[in-house]
């Protein structure tokens with residue numbers, strides 16, 4: 001059967017198989033050809049409580065009978081109001097306003113635009129953004145500009161804006177990162193903001209750094225009046241063991257981006273949270289100072305209802321206990337693997353490198369690994385030779401054991 005669909009991050013010329021999924025439940029996906037696939041990466045990091053969580057599905061169905069979609073510029077609705085209240089209740093206090101959009105990338109665009117608007121409206125225009133090496137913030141032009149440059153975006157490089165980049169804080173060399181950040185923050189071309197993925201860089205290869213470094217970076221930005229943007233699109237909603245990764249460093253950003261797990265991973269929605277001064281800088285009787293951003297589906301009521309169900313699950317179910325259980329199991333399974341290079345873990349995420357002659361994303365090993373895991377009915381999608389496991393919190397021990405057995409086999413097979 002030939003399809004006219006052009007898939008993301010897919011080289012159709014290679015004619016690799018494209019499994020057709022008919023339904024999903026918990027940590028399992030079911031295909032049209034009768035296979036049960038273990039979702040070891042939470043369907044690309046979005047799913048937290050498992051697929052088709054009954055409360056989220058019911059909330060979507062219920063909302064769909066009342067209000068499907070409504071313009072959000074100058075109008076509001078209860079699911080969005082309830083969601084904003086619910087979010088601000090569980091997010092750290094200085095974050096006081098919620099701006100909705102529809103993907104992680106747009107939540108980042110919104111954050112960058114808020115930062116520039118903040119400085120412009122205060123009469124001190126600033127444009128420069130400081131970023132961390134190997135970061136990923138999304139695939140739109142602005143989000144790509146603040147992310148790592150490479151094969152993914154070299155065709156668009158002329159359109160990307162310049163940024164100042166601090167090195168990744170490798171263990172033992174953290175001071176180099178902090179010095180670079182301090183240098184940029186005290187430069188005469190003052191940055192508007194520093195944007196960072198707290199504690200773990202996702203698409204950059206699941207690179208983990210210590211909470212004290214995050215706290216020190218936050219302190220440098222605060223000391224020099226540079227806005228601190230935390231992109232918790234991947235790390236939010238418990239991935240690193242706490243609701244937010246920022247909690248582990250006891251910091252609060254000026255602007256916070258959330259998406260992926262916001263609806264439990266069921267339906268697209270994003271939110272950019274901002275502190276009072278950011279909102280205040282746009283608050284005026286002068287329309288030219290308003291925040292100029294929207295997308296058609298901003299705060300879609302059905303998506304907001306799904307997010308409200310996610311918040312109810314966090315309030316009423318033992319989510320942190322499930323995360324602690326998965327964290328423990330992940331640690332046990334990871335330490336059971338032999339001959340692993342650079343094994344690491346943060347909360348529910350584990351990662352390791354499979355030794356290869358060349359370790360870049362397009363190396364032959366990546367596709368070989370992908371096929372290896374696909375043959376074993378596992379949804380694992382290595383980043384080059386980096387294999388990581390990031391399952392829904394409800395995954396069973398048997399499924400987890402199957403994942404690590406396959407990884408162990410892959411280590412042996414790729415070596416030979």
Ligand SMILES: *Cc1c(COP(=O)(O)O)cnc(C)c1O
Nearest residue numbers: 103104105136137138202233234
């Ligand atoms: C996935 C991701 C994004 C982009 O989110 P999309 O919903 O895919 O646009 C941004 N930042 C981080 C840290 C991410 O992991």
